[in-house]
Amino acid sequence: xxxxxxxxxxxxxxxxxxxxxxxxxxxxxxxxxxxxxxxxxxxxxxxxxxxxxxxxxxxxxxxxxxxxxxxxxxxxxxxxxxxxxxxxxxxxxxxxxxxxxxxxxxxxxxxxxxxxxxxxxxxxxxxxxxxxxxxxxxxxxxxxxxxxxxxxxxxxxxxxxxxxxxxxxxxxxxxxxxxxxxxxxxxxxxxxxxxxxxxxxxxxxxxxxxxxxxxxxxxxxxxxxxxxxxxxxxxxxxxxxxxxxxxxxxxxxxxxxxxxxxxxxxxxxxxxxxxxxxxxxxxxxxxxxxxxxxxxxxxxxxxxxxxxxxxxxxxxxxxxxxxxxxxxxxxxxxxxxxxxxxxxxxxxxxxxxxxxxxxxxxxxxxxxxxxxxxxxxxxxxxxxxxxxxxxxxxxxxxxxxxxxxxxxxxxxxxxxxxxxxxxxxxxxxxxxxxxxxxxxxxxxxxxxxxxxxxxxxxxxxxxxxxxxxxxxxxxxxxxxxxxxxxxxxxxxxxxxxxxxxxxxxxxxxxxxxxxxxxxxxxxxxxxxxxxxxxxxxxxxxxxxxxxxxxxxxxxxxxxxxxxxxxxxxxxxxxxxxxxxxxxxxxxxxxxxxxxxxxxxxxxxxxxxxxxxxxxxxxxxxxxxxxxxxxxxxxxxxxxxxx
Numbered sequence: 134x135x136x137x138x139x140x141x142x143x144x145x146x147x148x149x150x151x152x153x154x155x156x157x158x159x160x161x162x163x164x165x166x167x168x169x170x171x172x173x174x175x176x177x178x179x180x181x182x183x184x185x186x187x188x189x190x191x192x193x194x195x196x197x198x199x200x201x202x203x204x205x206x207x208x209x210x211x212x213x214x215x216x217x218x219x220x221x222x223x224x225x226x227x228x229x230x231x232x233x234x235x236x237x238x239x240x241x242x243x244x245x246x247x248x249x250x251x252x253x254x255x256x257x258x259x260x261x262x263x264x265x266x267x268x269x270x271x272x273x274x275x276x277x278x279x280x281x282x283x284x285x286x287x288x289x290x291x292x293x294x295x296x297x298x299x300x301x302x303x304x305x306x307x308x309x310x311x312x313x314x315x316x317x318x319x320x321x322x323x324x325x326x327x328x329x330x331x332x333x334x335x336x337x338x339x340x341x342x343x344x345x346x347x348x349x350x351x352x353x354x355x356x357x358x359x360x361x362x363x364x365x366x367x368x369x370x371x372x373x374x375x376x377x378x379x380x381x382x383x384x385x386x387x388x389x390x391x392x393x394x395x396x397x398x399x400x401x402x403x404x405x406x407x408x409x410x411x412x413x414x415x416x417x418x419x420x421x422x423x424x425x426x427x428x429x430x431x432x433x434x435x436x437x438x439x440x441x442x443x444x445x446x447x448x449x450x451x452x453x454x455x456x457x458x459x460x461x462x463x464x465x466x467x468x469x470x471x472x473x474x475x476x477x478x479x480x481x482x483x484x485x486x487x488x489x490x491x492x493x494x495x496x497x498x499x500x501x502x503x504x505x506x507x508x509x510x511x512x513x514x515x516x517x518x519x520x521x522x523x524x525x526x527x528x529x530x531x532x533x534x535x536x537x538x539x540x541x542x543x544x545x546x547x548x549x550x551x552x553x554x555x556x557x558x559x560x561x562x563x564x565x566x567x568x569x570x571x572x573x574x575x576x577x578x579x580x581x582x583x584x585x586x587x588x589x590x591x592x593x594x595x596x597x598x599x600x601x602x603x604x605x606x607x608x609x610x611x612x613x614x615x616x617x618x619x620x621x622x623x624x625x626x627x628x629x630x631x632x633x634x635x636x637x638x639x640x641x642x643x644x645x646x647x648x649x650x651x652x653x654x655x656x657x658x659x660x661x662x663x664x665x666x667x668x669x670x671x672x673x674x675x676x677x678x679x680x681x682x683x684x685x686x687x688x689x690x691x692x693x694x695x696x697x698x699x700x701x702x703x704x705x706x707x708x709x710x711x712x713x714x715x716x717x718x719x720x721x722x723x724x725x726x727x728x729x730x731x732x733x734x735x736x737x738x739x740x741x742x743x744x745x746x747x748x749x750x751x752x753x754x755x756x757x758x759x760x761x762x763x764x765x766x767x768x769x770x771x772x773x774x775x
Contacts, residue, residue: 196567196584196614196623199576200592201251202230202521203342203402203564204357204443204513209256209324210344213517214264215296216547217533221519222265223254223324227331227339230521238518238533246648249521251338251566251576253513254328255357258343258374259303260312262320264295274319279310293548300472303348306379314371321371325364332363334572343372345401347379351472352412354419355404356384356436357513361577362397369395380419382428385435400581402511405440406490407448408471411481414490414506416497429503438580441487441587441767442512442562444531445471445553449510449733449767450488453479458672459689460735463765464559464589473549491770492660492668495727498774499662509583509625509769510731512562523560523590525762526702528742531558539750542743542758556758560590560742565766567596567623583625588766591649596642597624597732599771601634608640608714616640624731625769636722637773641676643734643766644712650736651709653678653693653763657717661728675717678710678737695738697761702740702748709737724775731770735763 206213207226218238225235232248256262263280267273268287273280279298286295302308325341332339340359347354360367373387388399406413417423441449446466455461469476483489487510494506514521516531530536534544535555542556565586568579579585586595596614600621607616617640622628628637645652655676662668674683674690683690696705713734722728740748741762747754754760 196569196579197571198594199250199338199566199568199571201249201253201338201564201566201576202513202516203253203340203359203511204255204344204404204440204515205252205519205521206256206344206515206517207254207519208265209254209262209320210517211257211260211264211299212296213256214268215292215299216517218518219265219268223256223327223519226254226519226521227252227327229519231331231337235519237520237529237536239536241536243520243522243529245522246524248337250571251340252521253340253342253357253359254324255342255344255359256324257346258358258372259346259376260299261317261343261372262323263312263316266320273313274315275313277310277313277316279308280312280316303346303375304351304472304474306347306349307376311376317371322368325367329364332573335570338571338573338576340573340576341367344404345373345375345384347375347381347384348471349379349412351470351474352410353404353406353408353471354379354381354412355471356381356401357404357440358384358388358399358401359577359580360397360399361573362395362399363573366395366397382419382431385431388435398577398581400577401436402580403436403439403508405443405445405448405515406485406487407446407466408469409485410470410475410477411484414484414486414493416484416493424497424501424505426501426503429497429501429505432505433503433507436508437583438509438511438585438769439487439490440513441510442559442589443515444558444561445515446559447561447589448486450486451482453482454486454489455670460733460763460765463763464561466553466557469549469551469553473547473551473553476551488658488660488670491729492662492670495660495662495729496666496668499666499727504772507772509580509585510587510767511564511580511585512587512589512767513564514562523563525560525590525739525742525764526745528560528745530555539746539752542746542752542754556743556754562590563588563592565592565595583769584623586624586766586768589764591736591764592646593652593734593736593764593766594644594646595732595734595766595768596640597768597771598622598640599626599628599637599730600640601628601631601637603638603640603716605716608642608716613640613642622771624771626771628771628773630724630775636719637730638716638718639730639732639771640716641732642712642714643676643732645710645736650704650739650764651678651706651711652713653709653735653737654690655713655715656733656735657730658733659719659721659728659730661723661726663726671721673717676713676715678713679708693737695761697738697740697744699740699744699760700748702744704737704739706737727775728773729770730773732766732768734766736765738763
């Protein structure tokens with residue numbers, strides 16, 4: 134993928150869109166929807182890639198939009214292997230992401246309509262790569278009782294028992310028969326070297342990473358660990374897993390030790406919190422202690438962004454937490470924890486969603502002087518088939534049994550006490566990064582400074598700047614990005630009080646994915662804490678399509694309408710707008726109150742993947758299955774501190 138600059142708000146911006154994750158299948162084979170740019174470097178085994186020379190100097194405005202996935206699983210993840218992914222390894226995952234054709238777990242061939250810019254293969258650290266090795270009769274690098282048992286079970290075809298034991302170990306947080314150290318080192322070397330082979334600076338970035346899978350009692354506290362570095366540094370350590378500890382603070386200590394030992398850099402991205410049963414953003418530490426300023430600083434330091442959307446639901450907010458938000462009920466998974474073991478209670482919801490956590494973070498900061506929940510927002514897939522696609526119109530699935538078939542919607546996600554069904558799986562999500570260049574260092578640095586945003590699948594383009602003296606006309610200028618950096622801060626940044634200004638002003642520019650739906654509206658979502666220590670939120674429709682106006686009595690905007698035809702799973706872009714832009718000042722600003730602001734951009738309604746399945750496979754879907762979706766983007770916040 135070549136470098137693409139995004140520096141103008143004109144209609145031409147859409148032609149520079151980052152590429153959508155769709156695919157076309159014909160006769161069981163994949164075809165390109167349009168020509169894809171071939172990777173500049175050879176795949177592993179070929180000649181060495183050409184030398185990459187970055188520009189001598191970058192101005193602030195020379196950030197480009199890159200699209201990727203920071204949460205992809207392959208056969209090296211024990212659960213993915215147990216679900217049936219025995220063939221799609223990290224090698225195939227990178228090849229697919231770069232634009233090559235690979236076979237999925239069912240044998241159906243797949244090729245991205247447009248390749249990704251970057252990828253993190255984030256296989257679970259717990260027994261990473263072990264099951265494929267055992268299945269092939271590979272060495273365990275020494276005697277290992279649990280490994281011999283699993284090897285025997287796999288030879289007998291009893292994958293189910295092996296997986297039940299694996300999940301039991303996760304819930305318990307450890308095993309009496311841990312892996313031999315030599316085995317962990319051997320497989321980690323394979324993981325790291327594979328990422329290095331596919332990393333092609335300037336064209337495709339393969340970030341080294343893994344998932345730390347803390348699952349106490351079946352509650353999801355997972356984090357994806359991402360390194361800035363290559364093999365020279367990352368091979369000096371092995372992954373810290375939930376077998377070592379299920380406490381996030383112990384993970385942060387490992388991250389700190391890595392940086393001290395190697396001189397490298399590393400961060401962690403908390404998993405979508407909706408399956409944590411109230412533990413992701415609880416107001417005390419893992420061990421039940423009150424937050425301290427030190428804890429708050431450490432959490433913000435090591436976890437600069439949060440995964441707000443993925444295949445197992447979107448965790449921006451919930452209708453019970455944001456009852457006045459008509460768009461709060463999007464792709465919710467709100468009945469159980471990640472292992473389907475414990476039913477969720479209403480009281481748990483308040484500690485699972487991003488907007489509530491951002492508000493709570495203001496309270497913690499007011500008390501402690503540091504904000505533990507000061508995070509940007511990204512999306513990713515959490516696909517367990519090594520295939521990172523997010524298109525509603527050609528949904529390839531996220532689990533082996535959700536790959537294309539006439540009855541996939543009716544299958545359970547997994548055999549658990551509380552069933553989640555494949556029809557509940559979302560096509561989400563994507564990580565959008567404003568970075569200097571397509572390299573490990575630049576992508577990592579953009580994530581760390583929170584100049585990133587999330588989408589639920591389509592490639593909506595979004596810029597947000599906050600400042601004190603933007604003019605209404607600034608967003609119409611061809612150099613508006615330069616103005617944004619010169620006069621303010623981008624998404625993920627901080628505003629401090631400007632005594633000569635009345636209120637913060639935000640410059641917002643959004644454009645549709647050229648291969649997807651038009652835009653309905655752009656909304657500013659504000660959260661703040663008042664003088665009594667009570668948090669509030671308010672949603673402002675700041676840029677809308679179709680000449681609509683907010684009703685002054687209700688404060689609501691009329692619906693954009695719908696062109697969806699479920700009979701043939703079609704829609705038209707005859708409503709909505711290809712782009713939205715505005716300069717907006719907070720009309721309710723109080724300079725004494727801590728606040729945050731983030732932008733949510735909504736597309737017009739379009740058919741959900743279930744509607745496309747119904748039309749293609751001639752299936753009559755049950756009435757409870759959603760058939761229409763409004764994909765969206767969430768910017769990282771900008772914070773105001775008095």
